[in-house]
Amino acid sequence: MCIDSMVDNILASYVEFGGINEAGIDSFPNKENVVSVIHDLQCLIFPGYKTAEELNTHNIRYITGQRVNRIITVLTKEIQKALIYTVSACDGAEENVPKSHCFRLAEQASLALIEAIPVLRKTIHSDVVAAFKGDPAAKSNEEIIVSYPGLEAIIVHRLAHFLHANGIPVIPRIMSEYIHGKTGIDIHPGAQIGESFFIDHGTGVVIGETTIIGNNVKIYQGVTLGALSVEKSLMDKKRHPTIEDDVTIYANATILGGNTVIGKGSTIGGNTWITKSVPPKTMVSQSKNSN
Numbered sequence: 001m002c003i004d005s006m007v008d009n010i011l012a013s014y015v016e017f018g019g020i021n022e023a024g025i026d027s028f029p030n031k032e033n034v035v036s037v038i039h040d041l042q043c044l045i046f047p048g049y050k051t052a053e054e055l056n057t058h059n060i061r062y063i064t065g066q067r068v069n070r071i072i073t074v075l076t077k078e079i080q081k082a083l084i085y086t087v088s089a090c091d092g093a094e095e096n097v098p099k100s101h102c103f104r105l106a107e108q109a110s111l112a113l114i115e116a117i118p119v120l121r122k123t124i125h126s127d128v129v130a131a132f133k134g135d136p137a138a139k140s141n142e143e144i145i146v147s148y149p150g151l152e153a154i155i156v157h158r159l160a161h162f163l164h165a166n167g168i169p170v171i172p173r174i175m176s177e178y179i180h181g182k183t184g185i186d187i188h189p190g191a192q193i194g195e196s197f198f199i200d201h202g203t204g205v206v207i208g209e210t211t212i213i214g215n216n217v218k219i220y221q222g223v224t225l226g227a228l229s230v231e232k233s234l235m236d237k238k239r240h241p242t243i244e245d246d247v248t249i250y251a252n253a254t255i256l257g258g259n260t261v262i263g264k265g266s267t268i269g270g271n272t273w274i275t276k277s278v279p280p281k282t283m284v285s286q287s288k289n290s291n
Contacts, residue, residue, distance in 0.1 A: 025099060028085055029078040034174045037075045040067050041159055042152075044117055045124060046145050072110045075171075079106035079163075082170035109168050113159070120158055123195050127154050130196035134218050150199030153185035160189035191225075193217075194245070201251075208240035210258060215245045220270070222252035228275060244280070 014020050021028045039050065044067060048055045053063060083102040131144045131151055138144055144151055156179040160172035172189035180186040184203040187193075191207045194215035199205055201221035207213075211225045227239035238258035247262050249255070250270035255262060262268065263280030272284055 025077070025080055025084060025103075027081055029081045029170050029174060031174055031178070033074050033078050034171060035178055037071055037078070038156060038159070038175055038178060040071045041113075041117075042155060043067060044071070044114075045121055045155055049142075049145050068114055072107070072114060075110045075113070076103070076106045079109055079168055079171055082106075082168065086169040109163060109166055112166060113162055116162055120162065124151075124155055124158060126195040127151060127197050130198040130216065130218070131200075134198045135200055149183035149185065150202040153179050153183045153187060153199065153202065153205075154193070154197055157187045157189065157191070157193065161191070161193070164189040191240075204252075210238045211240040212242040214243060214247070214264070217243055217245070217247050217249075219249040220251040223249050224254045224256075226254065226256050228257045 021030070043050050044064070047060065047064070055063065080099070080102050083105055084099060087102070128141050128144050128151060131148060132138045132141055135144075138148075156175055160175040163175075164172040176187060176189045185199060185205045187205075187207040188209040188211075190209040191211040191213070193207075193211075193213045194217065196216045197213065198218045199220075200218065204222040205219060206224045206226060208226050213225075225241050225243065229239070241255045241257060241260040241262065243249070243255075243262045244264040244266075246265045247268070248266075249262075249268040252270055253268045253272045253274070255268065255274045257275050259277070260275060261277040262274075263278055263282060265281040266278050267283050268274065268278070269283070269285035272286055274284065278284055
């Protein structure tokens with residue numbers, strides 16, 4: 001078969017099965033553009049660590065300004081696509097929602113995220129400090145910033161959660177799934193996570209959409225904070241557990257259910273399976289529960 005015939009067959013499959021994301025504001029958000037925004041946002045959070053650029057007191061304002069303008073331009077366009085697509089898909093009423101209105105909403109969301117960067121940096125700094133205190137192998141905050149996948153996943157989550165909490169569809173999931181693929185840490189952007197959060201090692205961690213995590217919580221690899229049921233009818237219900245302040249959850253523990261609360265100051269041992277609430281200051285292991 002000649003090349004032209006092969007191309008014709010591929011094009012015919014596009015017509016038959018769809019799956020084409022053409023350019024324009026009516027298209028679905030572009031993953032590569034969103035990933036480029038993630039990289040720029042990470043550089044705003046910790047400038048000089050993620051790229052080869054040489055920062056100094058003379059050029060940092062110029063470089064930061066360039067990066068902010070690039071984020072606003074690209075993110076606004078992708079959020080606008082997400083808003084138009086979501087309205088069209090859910091209501092079949094795209095024509096009733098002016099694209100200019102979606103652009104204004106998208107621009108407002110992008111500007112709000114940039115405005116929130118100082119506050120987000122303060123929270124993320126608390127995550128760095130928690131990692132340094134919680135890991136005897138950590139030699140410096142800078143080592144954590146550069147090399148810890150848990151921190152990278154938390155940074156992207158806090159950015160994605162901000163957009164999710166402000167009603168932005170699609171984009172937060174692209175962000176969370178990108179960093180999931182990179183780190184092996186799966187945090188739904190809807191999860192609410194307090195300050196000083198530390199994920200040690202991290203591979204295989206799953207944190208579901210309606211999870212609530214307090215302050216000073218530490219979890220290890222393979223931990224699942226999940227749902228007891230995945231029925232579609234429960235999509236608007238709290239399906240995932242609540243973890244109160246000062247809790248440590250060791251490797252491969254599984255905690256399930258929207259009514260499950262792990263009380264403040266508790267320690268959950270490795271390889272445990274929990275579907276009922278745990279009182280504060282409780283030690284839970286495979287063999288026994290003790291206060």
